[in-house]
Amino acid sequence: MNPRAPQLRRLALVVLAVLLLGGGSLGYVLHARHRDRPAGAADGSFTLDEPGLYYRDSATGRVARHSATGGPPATGGPACERFYAAGEHALCLRGLPGIPARTQALVLDRHLREVKRVTVPGIPNRARVSASGNVLSWTAFAIGDSYATTGFSTRTSLLDLRTGYLIKSMEEIPLTIDGTRYHAPDVNYWGVTFARDDNRFYATVSTKGRTHLVEGDLHDWSAKALRENVECPSLSPDNTRIAFKKKVSEDPSAPWRLYVLDLADLREHPLAETRSVDDQAAWLDDDTVAYALPGREGRAGDIWSVPADGTGEPRLRIAGASSPAATN
Incomplete structure (x- = not known):
């Protein structure tokens, strides 16, 4: 041994x-x-650093990306019900479980790490980020789930990351309609879009059964109506035009059509998309507008695009997707 x-x-x-x-x-x-790692957070390798078209994949509920250089889509983004990204930040809206309905707004950096979270009443609906990423806005439905129904209520919030100033509901912003300061208990705002200066913004205001396009000033905290029948405005990258949905029918199943408004003279023209679009369109570039349409026969919706000058025809961009946001 x-x-x-x-x-x-x-x-x-x-x-x-x-x-x-x-x-x-x-x-x-x-x-x-x-x-x-928080539930629903992005994978560490999925960031905003690569240019492309970001969107919510309906099959997974997560954000994905079609690269500007081609190739298969990148997956592994955060879980969101609404998403938008620009500049240095992204905005991810999630509905929280329970009654009453609540929306959680997650502000994310370019690596899609959480910077701030805010919870407001309602169902996730619209999300926008200014070109710099410094100013963000989101809208939640407080009652109902469609702009086509009567009696709905919205809550639209604004967050300035430069100062940390948060406005959970912008209904009290001083509003001018037809040159007169306007007050009414039924005022609702939704669909904010920001100019490049991080000060001027546009939004929809609804009151007395009518919708108005308003131009707002963050520094002065004021808003004035420019014209009627404009919903969910989206400012072009060159800041000269607004894509919006216009009510053209009383048919609740197909009330809207996409238009583009020239801010210089407030003239408008319809786009080649003739189907009813219930979305806040997103500009892919100065010449192209993207939007989501619901799918048929229970299928998830798709992202389409159309030329902004009214020519051409709709083009299917991504099947089974929503919340388009182009970055470069």
């Missing part, structure tokens, strides 16, 4: 114990890292 056998056995047991403990520690670290 080898006189060193007991010592070798003890050494083997010690080595085995170290390996087991080390493996257990590694497993614990990996588990802890997984546990520390």
